[in-house]
Amino acid sequence: MTFRLRDDETVVLETRPHWSVLTRRAAMAAAALIAAAVVGFVWSPDRGDDRVDIAAGAVAALFVVRLVVAVVRRRNTSVVLTDRRIVTSTGIGGRTVTSVPLSRVGGVSLRRGAVGRVLGYGTVVLTPLWGEGESILERMPRPRRLQRAIADLLLDPPDQVPAPVSPLPEDEDTGPLPRVIV
Numbered sequence: 001m002t003f004r005l006r007d008d009e010t011v012v013l014e015t016r017p018h019w020s021v022l023t024r025r026a027a028m029a030a031a032a033l034i035a036a037a038v039v040g041f042v043w044s045p046d047r048g049d050d051r052v053d054i055a056a057g058a059v060a061a062l063f064v065v066r067l068v069v070a071v072v073r074r075r076n077t078s079v080v081l082t083d084r085r086i087v088t089s090t091g092i093g094g095r096t097v098t099s100v101p102l103s104r105v106g107g108v109s110l111r112r113g114a115v116g117r118v119l120g121y122g123t124v125v126l127t128p129l130w131g132e133g134e135s136i137l138e139r140m141p142r143p144r145r146l147q148r149a150i151a152d153l154l155l156d157p158p159d160q161v162p163a164p165v166s167p168l169p170e171d172e173d174t175g176p177l178p179r180v181i182v
Helices: 019-043 051-075 114-119 143-155
Strands: 011-015 078-082 085-090 096-101 105-111 121-128 135-141
Touching: 011 143, 019 051, 019 135, 078 143, 085 135, 105 143, 114 121, 121 143, 135 143
Parallel strands: none
Antiparallel strands: 011 078, 078 085, 085 096, 105 121, 121 135
């Protein structure tokens, strides 16, 4: 957690994006490594020219570095649900922390495609009470759990103590009503 909680605030749920955010970069890195190996073993073993091998290795290394950056970015991204707000924190060098108070959230919905249902991820959409735009939490693991936790907090906020009702002043007896003669 990279932010400070208030004294009266408790963490309900903490998560990070699903591992599936890495699949495209991992597939590209694997394809680049296989292509570099094919180039090294098939294309240039008899030629004695290492320029092609170096170029293929450099391209493969670039894709591996992109994968490592994606892994570090995922590891440094978190979504924290407290009893008062939803906080997202992202970034490797610089950090971006966004806090959405639950009092400004009007509803929560869930989007899941067929692949997301199989792999266990989905997109949780927070709808504001008024026109500020939706907050979208993409590729969240176990999205139904996150959606239910937010919905439960919206429907029954903890610690919400009703405002004290001031007692009405008692009717003071001012004596009998005057007689009116018509």
